[in-house]
Amino acid sequence: VSKVAGINLELKSVDSRRLMGWVKRVVLRCREGVKYLLSEADVIEGYGRLKGRNEVVVEGKEGRKVVEGKYIVVATGSDPASIPGLKIDGEKILSNREFFELGELPSSMLIVGAGVIGVELGQALARLGAEVHIVEILDRPLPAFDEDVSQVIARYLRKYGIDLMLSSVLKSVEVRGGELVARIVRKESGEAKEIKVDKVLIAVGRRLNSSGIGLEEVGVKVTDKGAVIVDELMRTSVPNIFAAGDVVGPPFLAHKASREGLIAAEVIATGRTELPREPIPSVVFSDPEIGIVGLDETQAKSKGMRYRVVKLPYSVLSRDYTRLTRTPEGFAKLLIEEGTERILGAVIVGNGASEVIHTLAVAVASNITARDLEKVVMTHPTYSELVSELAHAAVGKPLHLKLK
Structure with missing residues (x-):
């Protein structure tokens, strides 16, 4: 900075415990805000399953409860996807969910997947001083985006000292002497290398929460990937059952889920038969x-x-x-x-x-x-x-x- 504008700034250290504590307080405040908005709603905590087209059975701490409704909205979301043979244990092998529960930041991390989560968290860690490796099976980061975007972001990832391994596959992770040792193989050449890290972050996408909740039994149609099929009004193949958010498929974005929920609510409340779905940024x-x-x-x-x-x-x-x-x-x-x-x-x-x-x-x-x-x-x-x-x-x- 001093070379640009004559201002001398020096980052001496990062107290990662205090940093992660602040992160958790921010997340908690957001959650409490949502709870407040739901203060007049009857919130039942538990696992729900469709029993019929107008009933949901909830198994919770207070036992079994059947909830009836003229309309039902399925908004079960998604969970971080995992890799076959590599279990997310919440300690050494993490998803983004466990990452934000850490007490302090790791000094080194391997991130599997150069999508949005991998890029955002990888850059954040690198800028805070961690050693970061990212392995991506495809030939560019952010592969779902415009190629011009990928080219720029690849240069910036490397600018921050990130070891970006493209067209490469994570073959194994094992513990040696208290350290995680990951074996990475390049797809074309078969060349392999091993890296030692404190933790591994799995960032390979999302898994839809659509199985085991009774959708098929009541006639709700889903795709072969488990996404609930809806029309422009968020209505499923069962006229009184709607769906919104991650469970209807990508993009997996909070504001997209919110908009879809609003559409479903307006259709249910007003009976509207035409409501365009705007492009989601x-x-x-x-x-x-x-x-x-x-x-x-x-x-x-x-x-x-x-x-x-x-x-x-x-x-x-x-x-x-x-x-x-x-x-x-x-x-x-x-x-x-x-x-x-x-x-x-x-x-x-x-x-x-x-x-x-x-x-x-x-x-x-x-x-x-x-x-x-x-x-x-x-x-x-x-x-x-x-x-x-x-x-x-x-x-x-x-x-x-x-x-x-």
């Missing part, structure tokens, strides 16, 4: 931040859509130059449908992406064109100016780039 809280909404190029191609791409570097933003931690490799990209000029999707990689993406989410949800967006004036200097820059570039009038 996704954010990765990494460095740099990543924001995505709508279609990416792969999805647009699979739908046979004709589109063009408008892409700008973060260097067009004065606001980014005022940050001591700039994102020189940052970029923003719009997908625009040929003919209609509708904005189909957007990708932002850089500071402020987690906030700016929501303006573009409004544009995608409202079928706004780039020319419509060009008319909106954004304050200078802000990250929101990125939206204006994109819109002007899309209509052939870039503000801070020369036309070629």
Whole structure:
């Protein structure tokens, strides 16, 4: 920092016990807030199973109870997926759930999976001084995202000293002399290496909580992966049974689950028969931040859509130059449908992406064109100016780039 702005800052140490204590207090406060909102609801703790189309049997601490209702909403969520032959024990082998229950941070960790959880937690640990290894079976991190995103995030992971092993497989983990020894094999060459770590974090996705709750018995249809099949109103194949959240499939996002729950509640309460499901934005809280909404190029191609791409570097933003931690490799990209000029999707990689993406989410949800967006004036200097820059570039009038 001192080299950039003449400010001398030094991180002498991290008290990981106090840090994790603070994390737990934040999580607890969020949970207590939800409990407060449910204070007037009859909350029954236990394991539920559909007995019929209007009944749920709950086995809990107070015994067995049958709850009846005209409508039922299945919102059983998901759990972290595991790897065959490698049991999550909560001590040495962790999922993200157990990670946040740790009393202190490990000094070294192997993360299996370079998806959102692997990238976010891997970067956080590395920046706090831990030795981090990430193994990913595919050839790029964040494989479900735009390839341009993967390229930037791979460079940043390595920038923080993370050992990123792509196209590689975790073959085994064993305990030797009190340490975990993991054996990693490259898929193509078969080359193997061993690394010693304090803990292993399994971050290979989610497992839907749809089995063993009586869905099939009452006629609720699910996919071969266990996702409950719903229509645009979150209604299942049984008219009075709805489903929302992770149990209906990806993306596994809290705000997506909340929106789906609201749709189901409104349909049940009002009887509405038409309620569009808006595109769900996704954010990765990494460095740099990543924001995505709508279609990416792969999805647009699979739908046979004709589109063009408008892409700008973060260097067009004065606001980014005022940050001591700039994102020189940052970029923003719009997908625009040929003919209609509708904005189909957007990708932002850089500071402020987690906030700016929501303006573009409004544009995608409202079928706004780039020319419509060009008319909106954004304050200078802000990250929101990125939206204006994109819109002007899309209509052939870039503000801070020369036309070629």
